[in-house]
Amino acid sequence: MCRDYLRPALLIFASIAIGVVGWSGHVLLLPVVLGFPLLWSISRTRFVAALVSAGYFLAASSGLPQGVAAFYSSDIWPGLLLWLCASLSFVAVHTVLWTKNSGVRPFRYLLAAVIMAIPPFGITGWAHPVTAAGVLFPGWGWWGLGLLTAGLAGLVTRIWPAVAIALIGLWLWSAASWTEPRLPNGWRGVDLELGASLGREAGLHRQRDLIATFRNAASDGARYVLLPESTLGFWTPTVERLWTSGSRGTGAMVIAGATVLDATGYHNILVALDRNGGSILYRERMPVPGSMWQPWRSWFGESGGARADFFANPVVPIGANRAAPLICYEQLIVWPILQSMLHNPDFILAVGNGWWTRGTSIVAIQRAAATSWAKLFAKPLVIAFNS
Structure with a gap:
């Protein structure tokens, strides 16, 4: 019985940690968010996938309640309400498209990623994993975006360990040679x-x-x-x-x-x-x-x-x-x-x-x-x- 609850609890805890660390504001930590698709894919039930999605998104946007309270000079409750409402689209999309069928899971995840990138759902499409593309593939442009998208699909398949190792290698290489974007002349x-x-x-x-x-x-x-x-x-x-x-x-x-x-x-x-x-x-x-x-x-x-x-x-x-x-x-x-x-x-x-x-x-x-x-x-x- 304990094991039945331990695995979902660990997945939810890990999704929260990924949201906090990946969206901490340090650009070189953005690739941490690529752990979210993996956790979503290994969830054994739709309910657990929903909780994993909620944990990730709420952690990634955890500054919102305090910020809204400051903006409106009010208490924390309006910010909390907005925080929870904003998470609904992200959680709903990833819950509906979750599946046990490993054969179609990559296509389902890619569909979720596209939906959260463009309006109307993309209007609240914060914390999108493709944002990390610039860290892993600096200078690659649309090719880099395509490669990261393929990597996201690979992370929700059975070959995810190999994909994860490749992405971590690219991350370390990029971090070792990282330079900030330059200013335009003048x-x-x-x-x-x-x-x-x-x-x-x-x-x-x-x-x-x-x-x-x-x-x-x-x-x-x-x-x-x-x-x-x-x-x-x-x-x-x-x-x-x-x-x-x-x-x-x-x-x-x-x-x-x-x-x-x-x-x-x-x-x-x-x-x-x-x-x-x-x-x-x-x-x-x-x-x-x-x-x-x-x-x-x-x-x-x-x-x-x-x-x-x-x-x-x-x-x-x-x-x-x-x-x-x-x-x-x-x-x-x-x-x-x-x-x-x-x-x-x-x-x-x-x-x-x-x-x-x-x-x-x-x-x-x-x-x-x-x-x-x-x-x-x-x-x-x-x-x-x-x-």
Whole structure:
């Protein structure tokens, strides 16, 4: 009787450990998450597979309750509710597609992986194992993604020990020769430590301080300066004129986050500004579900919430190059970066406003994911976060 409970308990414990370690925010630990498909495949019942899936996903996203509590200035319960609700799609997909039939199990797992990578389920497709592709196959691009996908399928077959040994060997080789993605020529990413006031305190003094930060980076030789999400606050003609005036004499361009209102809500955007004026460069494809993106409002005739542009503007022109922008939440899911890579951009821009994640590993996970994708496709990477 004890053995009947011991094996499921060990599988669940192992799945939790894999979620915690693999998604700790250290990019070289991402391949640990490849243990999840193995645990899922060796579960003897659908119920145990569901518990293994839940353990992995909840552990991987364990910073969410604390972060949501900080964001809403509330107690832990709203965050816990969102945490549990967000796990439902991941657990449901992996529970429904689990099977005892070893012959079709690889196809079932690959189907689960695809479903969790693209909308609608991909909207909450955090903690996806394919994110580790950049650590195991740096520079291999789509071939590397394909090889890791084949490796995931191999981990749910009877030859999993051989597949695991091969993947561990690749992991060790990559870790021994690891280098961070390089910056594009002339670029500078500036991290800020302005907490919750960024984007909310929009007075003249704050704007002048931010312009001074931009000018300092430009004085060091940067031709393009990336500032975090929400840096400019609301995008208005007054803000544009102020920054246009502040950019004179620098010869540099600033790319910064802002918010623009429309009749039904708002867009989370990136703005490009120089001495000649500014324009909207990018509209976020996938804002944070729940706290930002609230599609149910329109069902009841209400307005508000961030607009999701889904598959719009996967790459944007900047000077003579094209960039793949990722704002905050887009760094945690799969389809935005893969959609951008289909257009072969010259580099990746990753911005965020993570003040509400203080005390969690969420920002570190975002940085690790962006780094892994940049390494996979051998693209330069510029990062700017506010904390």
